[in-house]
Amino acid sequence: xxxxxxxxxxxxxxxxxxxxxxxxxxxxxxxxxxxxxxxxxxxxxxxxxxxxxxxxxxxxxxxxxxxxxxxxxxxxxxxxxxxxxxxxxxxxxxxxxxxxxxxxxxxxxxxxxxxxxxxxxxxxxxxxxxxxxxxxxxxxxxxxxxxxxxxxxxxxxxxxxxxxxxxxxxxxxxxxxxxxxxxxxxxxxxxxxxxxxxxxxxxxxxxxxxxxxxxxxxxxxxxxxxxxxxxxxxxxxxxxxxxxxxxxxxxxxxxxxxxxxxxxxxxxxxxxxxxxxxxxxxxxxxxxxxxxxxxxxxxxxx
Amino acid sequence: xxxxxxxxxxxxxxxxxxxxxxxxxxxxxxxxxxxxxxxxxxxxxxxxxxxxxxxxxxxxxxxxxxxxxxxxxxxxxxxxxxxxxxxxxxxxxxxxxxxxxxxxxxxxxxxxxxxxxxxxxxxxxxxxxxxxxxxxxxxxxxxxxxxxxxxxxxxxxxxxxxxxxxxxxxxxxxxxxxxxxxxxxxxxxxxxxxxxxxxxxxxxxxxxxxxxxxxxxxxxxxxxxxxxxxxxxxxxxxxxxxxxxxxxxxxxxxxxxxxxxxxxxxxxxxxxxxxxxxxxxxxxxx
Numbered sequence: 031x032x033x034x035x036x037x038x039x040x041x042x043x044x045x046x047x048x049x050x051x052x053x054x055x056x057x058x059x060x061x062x063x064x065x066x067x068x069x070x071x072x073x074x075x076x077x078x079x080x081x082x083x084x085x086x087x088x089x090x091x092x093x094x095x096x097x098x099x100x101x102x103x104x105x106x107x108x109x110x111x112x113x114x115x116x117x118x119x120x121x122x123x124x125x126x127x128x129x130x131x132x133x134x135x136x137x138x139x140x141x142x143x144x145x146x147x148x149x150x151x152x153x154x155x156x157x158x159x160x161x162x163x164x165x166x167x168x169x170x171x172x173x174x175x176x177x178x179x180x181x182x183x184x185x186x187x188x189x190x191x192x193x194x195x196x197x198x199x200x201x202x203x204x205x206x207x208x209x210x211x212x213x214x215x216x217x218x219x220x221x222x223x224x225x226x227x228x229x230x231x232x233x234x235x236x237x238x239x240x241x242x243x244x245x246x247x248x249x250x251x252x253x254x255x256x257x258x259x260x261x262x263x264x265x266x267x268x269x270x271x272x273x274x275x276x277x278x279x280x281x282x283x284x285x286x287x288x289x290x291x292x293x294x295x296x297x298x299x300x301x302x303x304x305x306x307x308x309x310x311x312x313x314x315x316x317x318x319x320x321x322x323x324x325x326x327x328x329x330x331x332x
Numbered sequence: 333x334x335x336x337x338x339x340x341x342x343x344x345x346x347x348x349x350x351x352x353x354x355x356x357x358x359x360x361x362x363x364x365x366x367x368x369x370x371x372x373x374x375x376x377x378x379x380x381x382x383x384x385x386x387x388x389x390x391x392x393x394x395x396x397x398x399x400x401x402x403x404x405x406x407x408x409x410x411x412x413x414x415x416x417x418x419x420x421x422x423x424x425x426x427x428x429x430x431x432x433x434x435x436x437x438x439x440x441x442x443x444x445x446x447x448x449x450x451x452x453x454x455x456x457x458x459x460x461x462x463x464x465x466x467x468x469x470x471x472x473x474x475x476x477x478x479x480x481x482x483x484x485x486x487x488x489x490x491x492x493x494x495x496x497x498x499x500x501x502x503x504x505x506x507x508x509x510x511x512x513x514x515x516x517x518x519x520x521x522x523x524x525x526x527x528x529x530x531x532x533x534x535x536x537x538x539x540x541x542x543x544x545x546x547x548x549x550x551x552x553x554x555x556x557x558x559x560x561x562x563x564x565x566x567x568x569x570x571x572x573x574x575x576x577x578x579x580x581x582x583x584x585x586x587x588x589x590x591x592x593x594x595x596x597x598x599x600x601x602x603x604x605x606x607x608x609x610x611x612x613x614x615x616x617x618x
Contacts, residue, residue, distance in 0.1 A: 046617075083434040085618040103436040111434040116427030119341070121348045133337050134435035178431065 034097025036061050036186050036217035037082060042091035043241075044077050051077040053241035054091065059234070061185070064208060064218045066232035068225065068320075070328065074241040075221045076114055079190050082219075083111055096185055107136050110179035114190035114221070117171060120164035124155055124174055127163060128181065137182045149177035152207060168195040176204065180211075187211055190221040205231050229320040237327055244327045253323055256293050260286045261312040262303055269306040273299070334437045338445025339452065346415055346453045355411060359461050363468065366400050371472040386474075390565050393475035398563050398584050400465065405487045405556060408458055412491045413514040415453065416498035418507025419446050420613065425506070429618055439614040447499055447606055454491045459484060479562035482589070486558035489598055493552050494518050496602050500609040503616060521546050525553035551598045554590055561586040 037059040044052040052074040059065045069075050080086040082093060084101025098105035118127045128146040137145060150156045153173040163171065172195045179187050189208070193201040208231045211218050222228050228235060229249065236246040245252055261284055265273075270286070273279055276299050277291035288299065293315050300310055346352050373392050377384030420443070423429045433442065462484055470476045477483060494514055501510035528543010530536075547554035564586070572585055 080430075080618065085430060085433060087617070103438075106434065106436040109434070111431065113427055113430040113434075116430050118431065119345065119428060121345055130337070130341065131431075131435065134334065134432060134437055136436060175431070 033061075034094065035059055036063065037065075037093070037095055037219065039078075039082075039093040040091055042078070042081055042093050043089050044074075044081055044086065045089045050241050052081065055238075055241075055243060057236055057243060057246060059217065059219065061217055062212070062215045063234055064212045064232045065220065066228035066235040067219060067221045067238065068223065068228055068235055068324065069238035070223060073238045075223075075238060076190055077241075078238070079111075079188055079219070079221055082188065083109070107182075108185040110181065110184035110187040112172075112175045112179040112187075112189045112192050114194070116175065118163045118174065118178075120162065122163055123160050124150065124163065124166075124177075125159045127174060128178060131178045131181055135182050141182075145181050149180055152180060153177040154203065169197065169200055172196060173200065173203075176207065180207075183214075184216065186217045186219065188219045188221070191223070192220070193222075193224065193227060201227065225320045225324055235320070237324060239328050245323075249320070253320065256291060256315060256317050257287060257289045257322075258291055258293070258296055258299065259312075259314040259316070260288070260300070260303065260310060262286060262308045262310045265303065265306060265308040269303075269308065272306060273302065276302075335441040335445035335448060338437075338442055339448035342419065342446050342449025343452050346449070351411075351414070352453075355407075355457070359407075359457075362403075363461070363465050366396075366465065367468040367472050370396065370469050370475075373473050387567060389473055390475050391568060393469065393473050394477070394563060394565050394568055395584070397466075397469060397475070397477060398560055401462070401483070401487070401559065401563060402556075402584065404462065404465070405490060405559060408454065408487060408491045409494045409518055409552065410515065411457070412450065412454055412495040413498045413511055413518070416450050416495045417502050417505075417510030417514055419450060419499060420502040421505060421507050421510065424616070424618065433618065439616075440610050443499070443503070443610045443613050444606070447496065447609070450495050450499065451492055454488060454495060458488050458491060462487065477563045478565055483559050483562035486555045486562060486590075489595075490552045490555040490559065492602055493550070493555065493598065493605075496605040496609070497550070500605050500612060503609050503613040517550055518552050521550040521553045522556070525557065547594075548597065551594075551601055554594060555598060557586045558590045558595075560584060561589045 035058050037057070039055050039057055042052065042055040043050070055074075055078055067075055067078065077086070081088050082095055082100065084106070088100075093100050095102070096105045096108055122130070125146055128149055129142055132139075132142045132145055146159070147156075150159050153176055155170065155173055155177065158166075158170065163174070166174065172192065176189070176192055179189065193204050196204065205227065208218055208220065212231070212233075220228060220232060232249065234246075234248050235252055236243050237252075238244065265286070270279060270281065273286070273288070276295060277288040280287040280289070291299065296313065296315050300313060303310055370393060373389055373396075374384060376392070377388075420429075423432075429442075433439065462480075466477055466480055494517075497517065498510050498514040501513055505513070524543055524546025526543075527539050528541075528546065531539025531541070531543055568585075569587060573587060
């Protein structure tokens with residue numbers, strides 16, 4: 031099923047005894063999307079990934095990956111996965127790990143050499159191909175894990191916290207790799223708690239908290255324009271109601287916060303406040319970052 | 333087919349780790365020392381003034397060989413336990429299984445592959461070490477065990493039994509837990525076998541039943557007894573038979589080989605435990 035979405039879940043849930051790790055995940059990720067799955071630690075992100083890969087069975091709900099049921103062998107052939115916490119066999123060399131995964135993924139043996147060389151080049155480990163994994167740093171292991179996930183040009187690549195062990199250069203490299211995957215039409219499912227990373231590469235984002243998706247959409251939809259903070263006095267409730275045509279209004283005491291406003295309309299807004307009899311002391315327009323939105327959704331103060 | 337990939341990987345791991353190298357070096361040292369010991373048997377008669385007879389040499393050599401092979405089977409069983417008990421659990425702990433089992437490989441293939449790799453290691457080590465030891469004894473004192481192939485079969489069977497049990501434990505418990513449990517159970521089965529023999533001597537039905545039950549629940553000792561039998565020359569068995577029931581209490585003497593039905597039971601036991609290991613790991617949440 032070429033036209034089936036890359037991932038589709040309906041009320042997918044996982045409970046461990048009385049603990050709910052994932053409570054009813056419903057989402058659809060179209061082919062070719064770079065999808066960011068965001069949430070604080072313990073929100074259920076890794077559990078969701080393990081359910082999608084058939085590593086753990088769901089307690090309820092259903093899911094399809096590349097149009098097939100969870101754990102389908104043919105579908106798994108076309109999925110690359112970088113786990114969050116893992117180590118490869120310390121006694122194997124990088125090349126041997128890549129060859130092992132070529133074999134497990136059912137890649138044609140004639141293509142192994144090229145696949146391994148390409149993977150090593152992409153992750154910048156070409157000169158360490160014959161090095162034992164036991165001598166690799168955590169960052170190098172993570173790079174290798176990314177290389178393993180890219181073997182055989184999969185249709186879907188699932189990356190669970192791919193940059194957690196990487197330095198800024200490594201993080202930049204990973205972003206470039208993800209962008210390149212996107213250009214090739216590969217669907218990328220990026221699990222992360224690093225908001226800036228997600229903001230820089232993802233087309234669409236879901237924010238998950240305590241096992242539930244609390245927001246989902248494109249970055250534009252999610253961020254919904256800019257925010258302006260205005261310190262003003264002399265505005266009564268009727269005046270405030272009149273201002274709400276500019277955007278979502280929050281009265282934070284001394285400050286008024288208007289969300290979802292186009293910055294082009296800020297002078298118009300100030301003029302309107304003055305016309306309504308208000309006195310303006312300060313105007314602070316700002317672009318709402320994913321972090322602001324994220325913290326707001328999770329109920330944390332900015 | 334992917335089971336063979338996992339088996340190859342398991343074998344490769346054991347061969348590359350230092351454990352195997354240490355085991356190999358120690359085995360060579362032990363074989364050298366025991367061969368020297370065997371070569372001294374013909375000189376035992378010098379002290380008493382008349383040369384030792386061929387029958388005496390065979391009797392002493394067979395008893396010594398049984399003791400040496402007991403140590404060998406002990407080392408083999410221990411090594412099998414220590415290789416098998418972390419085989420799956422350590423890969424689960426390190427997250428290796430996350431990366432591997434997200435590939436199109438079933439848990440059945442993974443567990444059976446692990447088992448095949450471990451069995452191959454046992455075969456390589458047991459066949460080469462036992463064969464070298466027996467050939468050297470033959471050269472040193474001219475004694476050869478009456479049933480060497482059966483001996484290998486029983487000793488390897490014993491190792492595969494304890495290995496399969498350890499692999500089952502490895503699907504659920506950390507390597508240390510599985511290793512210690514495996515060894516304790518192996519020791520209990522050995523003791524159970526002796527208790528059963530004592531029961532036979534004193535005609536005590538309860539003790540005999542304990543022995544039989546332990547042989548069925550964990551067939552390591554039952555197979556070890558088959559191994560002992562295959563090392564005994566006919567003259568020894570004849571002499572022990574003449575001595576009556578008292579000989580039965582000796583854990584290093586066995587009058588009869590295990591019946592074929594018991595061997596069949598051991599095979600069923602191994603397949604059953606392996607199936608249980610697959611079932612247990614299939615239900616394991618990673």
